[in-house]
Amino acid sequence: MSLSRLFLTDFRNHADASLDVAPGFVLLSGPNGAGKTNILEAVSLLTPGRGLRRAPLSEMARQDGEGGFAVAARLDDGTDIGTGTLSTAPERRRVRINGAPASVNALSERLSVLWLTPAMDRLFTDSAGARRRFLDRLVLALEPGHARHSARYEAAMRARNKLIAEPDGADPAWLQALEAGMAEHGEPLAAARRRTVDALAAAIAASPDGEFPRAGLSLEGGDEGDLAAALKANRGRDAAAGRATAGPHRQDLVVTHLEKSQAAALGSTGEQKALLIGTILAHADLVTERRGQPPILLLDEVAAHLDPDRRTALFERLAGRGQVWMTATESGLFVGIGDATRFRVERGVHAA
Structure with a gap:
């Protein structure tokens, strides 16, 4: 599934933008600060979660706007989906599918979206929490129900943490109910992560040697x-x-460089970037195989940080793999890409 049109209203620095796009590459070029990443962030909000920046919803509304924002899209099958907030409730996210109210988790049944941003370059040296969030995005693309288990587990855990901190002691019956809720959703949460890790590890191990x-x-x-x-x-x-000292919120994704038999965190910055890209590409193949359609990929400033050989290899791997949104400060970084929808982002979004 891919987008055929994207609409932004009072989102970040975009007061009113409309982009008609085709399957395949969607290339956004323009100077730093023009709003290229904001467009990718908008697409990332068409799935459950807080988007590629994990920012509070209130920060996404345009500063000179009325306080709310809207992101809407038409899919290539004619489905209309959208999300946003109202000025009266800037932290309450609303979702509509074909004009009718829907849950945030329902979005995962329509689209699977994966992304790479410069902030993720330090994923292997970052916290276990950052790697769990990355893994959960991979799981969600394969198992849409994962979002519901994750949200309900987190809600039950927060309530239990608050309850056990009460100075007069916790109500045992209430505590038992919360622990039952954590188990009900935590066990399938952990199992889904393991299924994804096992399937992806096998797919990567069987892949041929290459630039990544x-x-x-x-x-x-x-x-x-x-x-x-x-x-x-x-x-x-x-x-x-x-806090709870047991449960899937303590899981960690461990990544190694297979050819070197060393922890990914010990590799050079370039090696870590290449490992991450290779993992995303393999996962995109796995999603395509399992769901019968490729995920939408959002690649923010990826080309600028690759040497020419790896850049060419990336473009070749991405060709024909569904809709791929990419940003760069200079359009010259997209040399080697053939057919594409191209936009120049500078004081607005313009066809390039």
Whole structure:
């Protein structure tokens, strides 16, 4: 599935923008600060989650606007989807599908969207939480129901953390209900992550050598077995720590450079970038195989950080793989790409 048109209203620096796009490459060029990444962020909001910047919704509304924003799109099958906020409720996200109100999680049934941004270059040296969020985006593209389990697990965990911190002690019945909720959603959450890691690791290992090195993937932590029982046994320790010390929120994605048999975090900046790109490309192939359609890829300033050989290899790998949105400060960085929808972003969005 891909977009055929994207509409932005009071989103970031775009007061009113409309982009007609085709399947394949969608190339955005223009100076820093013109709003190229804002357009990618808008597309990323057409799936569950907080988008590629993970920013508060209130920050997405245009500063000189009325306080709310809207992002809408028409898919190539004619479906209309949209999301946004009202000025009266700047942190309440609203979703519509074909004009009717819908849940945020319903978006994952329509589109799968993956992205790479410059901030993700340090993923392998970042926190375990950052790698879990990256992994959850990969899982969501394969299993749309993952968003519901993730949201409900997090809600139950936050409520339990608050409850065990009460100085007069927690209500045992309420605590047990919250722990049952964490187990109900946490166990399928962890299982979905493992299925994705195992499938992706196998796909990468079987892939041929090329310009992008192969990554070894594994998942550590979160092996509590009966999660409800583990949470009950840990109540005293969790009360002292102020948080749950068992559960899938403690899982970590471990990445290695297969050819070098070394942790990805020990590689050079260029090697880490190449490992990340190779992983995303392999995952896009896996999504295409499993869901029968490729995901939309959002690649922010990726070409600028690759040497010419890897840039050419990337363009060749991406050709014919569904809709790929890319940004660059100079259109010359897109040399080698043939047919594409091209825009110049500078004081507005203009066909290039």
